[in-house]
Amino acid sequence: MSRLGPGWPIAATVASGLLFFFGTGLDPVPELAWCAPLPILLLAPRVSGVTALLCAFVAYAAGGIPSWSYFWHSLSVPRPAGIAILAGSALLFALSAGLFRLLVRRHHAVLAVLAAAGLWTVALYAVSLLNPTGLMGTFMTTQADRPVVLQLASVTGGWGVEFLVLAVPAAVAAICAPGIRAGSRLVSVIAVAAVLTGLFFWSTARLSSPAGTTAKVALVVPAKAGYATDVTTPQGAALLQSYVDQIGALPDGVRVVVLPEAAFAVDDASRAGFVERLRRTGVEVVTGVYDTTPQGRFNAALDVPPSGPPVEFRKWHNGDSKNIASGTDLAYLAGPAKIGLLVCMDVNFADPSGGYGEAGTGLVLIPASDEDADGWEHSRTALIRGVENGFSVAWSAARGTPMLSDAHGRVLADTRTGAQPFSVVTADVPLGSGATPYARLGDWFAWLCGLLAIGGIVTAVRRTGETSATARAEDATVGA
Template identity: 50%
Template sequence: MATTAVRPSEPAPGRAGRCLGWTLAATVVSGVLFHFGLGFEPVAVLAWIAPLPVLLLAPRVGGWVASAAAFLGYFAGSAGSWSYFLNSLTIPLPGALAILIGAPLLFAATVAFFRRLVRVGRPILATVATPALWTGVLYGVSLLSPVGVMGTFMTSQADHPDVLRIASVSGGWGIEYLVLLAPVAFAAAFAPGRRASANSATPQPAPHASAQPAGSPPAPRGVRTSARAGILVVTAAAAGGALMWGAAAPSGSANHVRIAVLARSQPHWAADPATGAGRQVLESYVDALAVLPPDVRIAVLPEGAFGSDRARLANITGPLSDLARAKRLHIVTGTIVQDPGRTYNTALDVPPTGPIVEYHKWRTGTSPVTAGNDLAFLPGQHIGLEVCMDVNGSSPTSDYAPAGAGLILIPASDEDVDGWQHSRTAVLRGVENGVSVAWSATRGAPTLSDATGHVLADTRTGSTPMATATADVPLGTGDTPYRHLHDWFAWLCGLTALPGLFLTRK
């Protein structure tokens, strides 16, 4: 009896329509979840599930469709940051475009990598290697980028010390890996399997699919039930164990210091007291410092609060020194200092007695100021100085910890919308290296945190003329596994991704 051949390369219209519908739905849902899960003020739990819709979709559609859905989902999810990056004062336009396009491209490549490994029957390798690929590449970007990296999965968890404490062992890269591991494992466990014939105990191809067109991709090998269960159980145990360990944070140090962070809500970059406007800025800070509680021992002002050439620097440090002596107070302020032929973005410690300490910002981005490469401590204390963008990479914080620091004081300047995100990047650096952090930011979120990631006090500029937060801050030990092993986990991720990259070439 004659039969009519059905070519598998021509899917039924109804099936194609359903495929398109599911693709659009996955793209939109992931985009919404990325928007709220990785935004400037993220909902932490959403970061764990934002990749899931496109990961579930990927093994069920073609490679280009999966990659396009992943790219568009991540790109649309970042819409809330487009204006910030394109109009940033610190990130040049080429760098902004690289960030806005590069991150979605990396996510698309990561999803394509996951899809390929699942379809060749390697769900376990897909589970461990997919987040490793993302994390390893992101680590490489952080080393090459002049502005470092922030705003990824690790930063989204920064208000949850039980998650954040993982960074004391693995650095923030362990958090990056873990948050992506959860949706990858779920998607791998529920990836589609190979169908068997209903008329035979031995799986046979259906009559209409017995001949596969030459050059078409191989059919998915499927995922065994034992592999599905193993993926879910092992991932749940690993994630649950890490979070339980993080929740059991050690008690803080008994050595506390009372600190205040202050920032004017009306920004004025590098105010020079030789001008009328500069004198008003200086007077506003002197007035705010004068009414601090008498037990405050350190006050931190923002980056670029003042500016002057070195010959007239006493116009700034003179009034602050008088107040520092009267209140027995260290006053740390960001100051733009101009020398002949050079400009330094500094943090100055104006102490109650002794000489002024000057620290030069290391990470200057594209700014024309001269970068520093030396550490600076408050005299006789285990307290170091940094400036703003210095926290966007592991150093110099990772250099302070072995030098004995237990607390870092950081004048900063943000751009309103990124204030929370940048302050929590500083908190993350503190956890990695076992140091507490005092962060004072114009147009940002002045924050005080301890070495285990607990935010002790914070505030926002804009609600009052002078945003102020005060807390007793314990000095950290500066002794964590990450301090000794540095970026070992990021390198491990790179090695873990290699077998998967090899298999995807076959």
């Protein structure tokens, strides 16, 4: 086993920390995310277990500095939860690197790659099920502007992308690790090359498939978006008129306009007049509303067509808000095209997006509200849901990144709010076909990652005969 001087752990930690800093977080460079784990994984088999774990934790924690301020001041993520996310992610990376180290040192190169990436992925899957604000901002999000990579999500969900971004540098590190047999090195090289080549050609073919029916969609978002402005107040009337004026200035052919989350507050007394005012625009309008009803108060997306009854979708996921009731149903615009509705934080979870995908929905309209810093990240979380489930996305976010994307994850148009009094995004959006393999099969790949992690852990902790004696001798050599 190689002996390294004390400078190498520091160099690996700094290099990996810098790569995590620029390759992950709120505004990542996608290619650097693939490189960020590599210095630590190259180091891990060559140093003691404590050193490997400590370097991995520090590198990931330091790389997350851009997110520290966001979580500290976030309105949607409680501060204790933000601290837990940052510390927990660093600990998870350290444990994944530690598992990789143990397996490589026991000459299980292929299993080291699969188990380390599997542990990382299945742990994040568990977080996505348990966290009341869901999950975003992980490795899969860093690749959201790389459609060739993202196509994998249509089969495996975003978990396949999450796994791949860690598995590739792990494979490189395993190939370079000391003590690995030539045959294992060759298998790793062939496997990595085959996977990446196959993904490239399959994704390219999928992206070249012809577009289907399109709908012209517009997003209209003010620079200074209020939240739940009462439509019966002078401020509410002025805001409503400003939206109506912007809608009137849109180009011909717009099928539907989407406004931000909770743009207005309505109740039984004010709803009819509000609906009638939007109906007179002559365009189908979807707006976020805080709707007070006898059943409770809902954060909802309200669809107002030029004629016919309005349709309301009630947000499923409201974080830790106690005074807002949650919906349980899907909702569609009237007409032959399957166009559904969501609200903001709903995209942080597998459902209700999965329900829309399974039903073959072609487009989902999403009023949203962000916190400026997380605007790009949250819009791409919505985009990933579209790729997973085969629908296009209209993301109309206040204080964020209004975005239109197709079902393959290609951004058709987007902008950042704040530069103009109103941000307006318009594009012809192809309707997706829905019913992707992931929409039909669900989180099968995340469960597979769990099996890989368990298999790796069982193999790593098994110390019998010559293998155990050799491992202890190597630890003593490194510690000398």
